[in-house]
């Protein structure tokens with residue numbers, strides 16, 4: 001009996017021990033499991049946070065990409081938009097010019113044109129025109145700073161872009177302007193000079209010009225006149241001489257003379273006035289010229305291809 005009891009006691013002890021061990025094992029396992037879960041949760045949260053942050057980054061990048069794409073499309077279309085605005089502007093000018101021609105309005109039109117630049121004085125011409133909010137036309141030639149008439153100028157090259165930026169019409173007066181040295185030796189020589197100047201203006205301003213003025217006027221082309229005009233037309237160019245001037249291409253003794261010369265030639269409803277932006281005298285009377293014309297009801301405009309004054 002004792003033996004039985006003793007065996008049972010040992011058996012119970014063993015069972016108890018096993019139970020306790022199991023419980024401890026369960027507790028340890030549970031703690032471990034809980035800890036594992038906590039870690040998994042932490043990791044999951046971290047991952048979720050990271051994913052959210054990446055998603056946000058992605059969303060921001062996506063928005064930025066879309067904005068940039070929009071901007072890029074806008075930039076690609078900007079040339080088109082500018083052309084549309086320009087076309088609309090010139091259509092309005094054309095309509096206005098027609099009204100002036102038909103005397104439907106009290107206004108007249110004067111196209112101020114400046115030849116042979118840019119010159120170091122062109123800066124000052126631009127300032128005066130800007131002060132009066134007047135847009136004009138510049139018939140430029142192929143001057144570089146190295147050959148900008150005198151050494152005082154270091155900036156003739158940049159004057160093309162500056163003139164265009166101010167909204168004036170950039171026009172072509174040939175690259176060389178060498179009336180007596182080969183320009184009019186053949187149609188090819190003239191056309192090559194026009195193309196060379198067209199490229200120079202395009203390179204320096206981004207603008208394609210389609211208005212030409214013959215150096216010395218169309219009469220200087222002599223027997224080549226018809227051939228050159230035909231070729232210009234083929235290339236999409238129009239050309240224009242002038243209807244009025246103050247004589248600043250030659251000798252003018254005084255400001256008074258320059259003003260009187262001009263007044264004598266102003267008598268039409270639409271005038272194309274020839275000046276040279278290398279002339280000190282013209283620069284000094286430019287405010288008076290503008291005020292004189294405006295007082296006579298002239299609206300001062302930049303030339304444009306569709307104008308009736310452009311031969312094409």
Ligand SMILES: [Zn+2]
Nearest residue numbers: 115116215216
């Ligand atoms: Zn000239």
